[in-house]
Amino acid sequence: MFTGIIQGIATVDSVTSGTGLSTLFIRFPEHHLDNVVIGASVAINGTCLTVTGQEGNCLGFDAMQETLRATTLATLVAGDPVNFERAARIGDEIGGHLLSGHIHTTARVVAIEQPVNNCTLWFEVPDPWAHYLFGKGYIAVNGASLTIGEVRGCRFNVHLIPETLRATTFSDLQIGDEANIEIDHQTLTIVDTLARLGYDRPAS
Template sequence: MFTGIVQGIARIDEVVSLTGLSTLRIEFPDKHLHRVQIGASVAIDGACMTVTRQEGSCLLFDAMQETLDLTTLGELKSGHKVNFERAARFGDEIGGHMLSGHIHTTARVVGIERPENNCTLTFELPEQWLRYIFPKGFIAINGASLTVGTVSDTGFNVHLIPETLRATTFADLVVGDRVNIEVDSQTQTIVDTLDRLGYTRPAG
């Protein structure tokens, strides 16, 4: 499990692509490699990945075809930067909201506004996932726990403070980029339960 509080930014050192499998060699800040073990879980842009090997300051992860198809990991190349979070341990503070690291879908950046000391990102989301997005609700974007701003018929936006931009890769996003989305599990359960009971979400 993860908290959605991004711990830092890592850099893709190398991607080795084989049929149905890619191995990601990712360089991490040394201070975040303490007591890393083979088999440990690390969220890479929100996707839960398993450490297969350590080589100095680099950790290696294998991404199978299903992961490459459902996330943005298949688009990563040497030099790209990613958000990361090591798995939560018992007793850790939950500063965001609980995440599984299982990506539901991807969204595309369709708008970026940068008023002074703020940043608003607008995303287009596949229709079947919009039913789980509510104003002021939780959502995880590239592994970061964020609060939804407004919701439209095609997507939603989020408002970012300077600290979030500093601690994540969001400052590098441009219109057209894709991001990984994990919807809030509690919201998903409530919506699906109400649907089974015959309730529908009000229009508008």
């Protein structure tokens, strides 16, 4: 499990692509890999990956075909920055909201607003995911726990303070870029349960 509080920005060192599998080596800042072991879980841009190797400050991860299909990891190249968070431990402070690291869909950046000391990003999700969007609800974008501001159909925005921009890769996003999305699991469960009970259907 993860908390959605980004611990830092790492850099893709190399990507080796094979049939149905890509191996990523990612270089981490100093002092962020204490007690890391092979088999540990790390969220890279919100995607839970398993550590398969280590060379100094670089960790290796294997991303299988389904992961590459469902996330933005297939687009990563050497030099790209990524958000990272190591798995939460029992007793850790939950500063965001609980995340599984299992990406539901991707969203496209459709607008960027930058008033003084603020940044508002607008994203658009595929239509089937729009009914999970609620103003003031939780959502994870590239692994960061964020609060949804406004919802307009398939589009939603998030408001970012300077500290969030400093600590994450959001300042690098441009219109047209894609980001990984994990829907809050409580929201997902409630909406799907109501749908199964027929409450999502218009009254006849």
